[in-house]
Every structure is written in C-alpha cells, then in structure tokens.
Amino acid sequence: MASIKIRAKLSGDVTTVKTLIKHPMDTGLVKDKKTGNVIPAHFIQEVTCEHGGNKVMTAMWGAAVSKNPYLSFKFTGAKAGDTIKLSWVDNKGESDSAETQVS
Amino acid sequence: MIDMKRRTFLKGSVAAGAISAAMGAGLLTPRMVLAAWPTAAFEAKTVDSALDALMGSHQLEGSDKISIRAPDIAENGAVVPISVETSIANPESISIIAEKNASPMTASFLLGTGAQGFVSTRIKMGKTSSVIAVVKADGKLYSTGKEVKVTIGGCGG
Numbered sequence: 001m002a003s004i005k006i007r008a009k010l011s012g013d014v015t016t017v018k019t020l021i022k023h024p025m026d027t028g029l030v031k032d033k034k035t036g037n038v039i040p041a042h043f044i045q046e047v048t049c050e051h052g053g054n055k056v057m058t059a060m061w062g063a064a065v066s067k068n069p070y071l072s073f074k075f076t077g078a079k080a081g082d083t084i085k086l087s088w089v090d091n092k093g094e095s096d097s098a099e100t101q102v103s
Numbered sequence: 104m105i106d107m108k109r110r111t112f113l114k115g116s117v118a119a120g121a122i123s124a125a126m127g128a129g130l131l132t133p134r135m136v137l138a139a140w141p142t143a144a145f146e147a148k149t150v151d152s153a154l155d156a157l158m159g160s161h162q163l164e165g166s167d168k169i170s171i172r173a174p175d176i177a178e179n180g181a182v183v184p185i186s187v188e189t190s191i192a193n194p195e196s197i198s199i200i201a202e203k204n205a206s207p208m209t210a211s212f213l214l215g216t217g218a219q220g221f222v223s224t225r226i227k228m229g230k231t232s233s234v235i236a237v238v239k240a241d242g243k244l245y246s247t248g249k250e251v252k253v254t255i256g257g258c259g260g
Contacts, residue, residue, distance in 0.1 A: 054217070057218050062206055062209050070184075073223070
C-alpha cells in the first residue's frame with residue numbers, strides 16, 4: 001500500500017516535512033446517497049514521525065481532519081541524507097508507513 | 104433552586120471524575136499516555152470538556168505568540184487549510200479546535216525533541232465558527248482564535 005507521499009527538505013538546520021496521505025477520513029456522520037445508510041467512521045487516529053529513533057512528532061487526529069490529509073511540520077537535528085519514517089494508524093487498526101531521505 | 108444545585112453538583116463531579124481518571128492514567132508512564140489515542144477528548148461535545156479530557160484543564164491564556172493562518176472565508180468546509188505557528192519557548196503540543204463542530208477537538212500534535220512550533224494541515228468544518236489553537240508549554244495552556252466563515256459545511260451530508 002502506498003498511501004503516503006512524503007518529502008523532507010532541509011533548509012539551514014530546520015527540516016520541513018510535508019506529507020499527503022490517501023485516506024477517506026469518514027466521520028461517521030455522512031449518509032451514503034444511494035443506500036441511505038450511514039457510512040461508518042473510518043479515520044486516521046495517530047500519525048507518528050521518527051528520525052533516528054526519536055519521535056519528532058505525534059499527531060492525534062479526530063474525524064474532522066480532511067479527506068486525504070495533508071500535514072506539514074518542522075524540526076531540527078536532521079542532516080541531509082538522514083532517513084525519516086512516517087506511519088499512521090486508523091480507527092479500524094489499519095496502518096501504513098513510509099520512509100524518505102532528508103534532502 | 105434545589106434542582107439547580109443538583110445540576111451543578113452533577114456537572115462538577117463528572118468533571119472531577121474525568122480529571123482524576125486522566126491523572127490516574129498519567130501515573131503509569133507519560134509515554135504510554137502519549138501513545139494512547141485520547142478517545143474522550145475527541146468525542147467531547149464542548150471545547151471545555153475536550154480540553155479537560157486532553158490536557159486536564161481548560162484554563163486558557165490568550166497569547167500573541169501564536170499565529171493561525173486560515174482563510175477568512177472557506178468556500179468548502181470539507182477542506183479548510185489551517186497553519187499554526189508559535190514562538191513560545193519549548194512548546195509541548197499544538198492542538199487545533201473548531202469550536203462549533205459536533206466534536207470540537209480536531210487534531211492535537213505532540214511535539215518531540217527538536218520539533219519546531221509549527222504545524223499545517225487541512226480540517227473539516229461544519230459551519231462558521233472560530234478556530235482555536237492551543238499551545239501547551241511549561242504546563243500552561245496558551246491560545247489564540249480566528250473566525251472562519253464557512254459557506255458549505257463539510258461534516259455532514
């Protein structure tokens with residue numbers, strides 16, 4: 001599953017991470033227009049980003065984060081060529097992760 | 104009169120219960136708490152109860168060191184870009200709250216070692232409301248808000 005697009009760019013000593021995740025982020029409040037049934041909640045609850053075994057960022061999300069979420073954040077301490085790992089877990093226990101090199 | 108008092112008493116005891124439960128969990132290991140998704144905070148229906156569940160307090164202090172970048176008018180409530188930046192020293196977490204959403208707590212970002220006081224994401228908003236950014240630093244909660252007008256809601260069908 002390649003659900004994650006991730007880029008990490010170093011500028012000075014600050015690394016900016018930008019990521020797009022493919023996910024429906026269903027709130028559990030919307031009805032399916034064809035069947036009239038409520039589409040059950042299905043959303044990412046936790047996104048973590050690691051650099052050298054250190055969790056630089058943990059995001060706790062509710063269902064109100066938009067479909068196919070975008071996330072960007074900054075951290076210091078990485079060098080060009082370092083690997084960072086991003087992973088997510090949703091409320092159904094599904095998960096995915098991706099790695100990229102800081103450029 | 105008697106009934107009013109009873110209401111207040113009930114409210115008070117529920118809140119106290121939630122806080123003590125949170126503190127009890129905190130005794131285990133702080134790391135464990137960070138790893139567990141805070142269900143109560145995300146299911147809370149008001150800003151105060153969501154903050155109580157997440158941070159153990161809803162005492163917010165206004166701060167001009169937090170800036171929210173969000174559109175004044177969001178045509179589509181399903182995708183509202185929000186950026187929060189803070190210059191407060193050693194921020195522990197940044198939370199984004201959409202005040203009038205069915206569940207106001209939208210996202211909470213725990214900043215690890217080296218993380219800067221900046222996050223950017225896109226959220227859904229049911230209707231026009233203020234977006235509140237809460238930054239936790241040194242055990243205190245700082246906040247700032249911005250009104251976002253929503254033309255078409257993005258939370259329900």
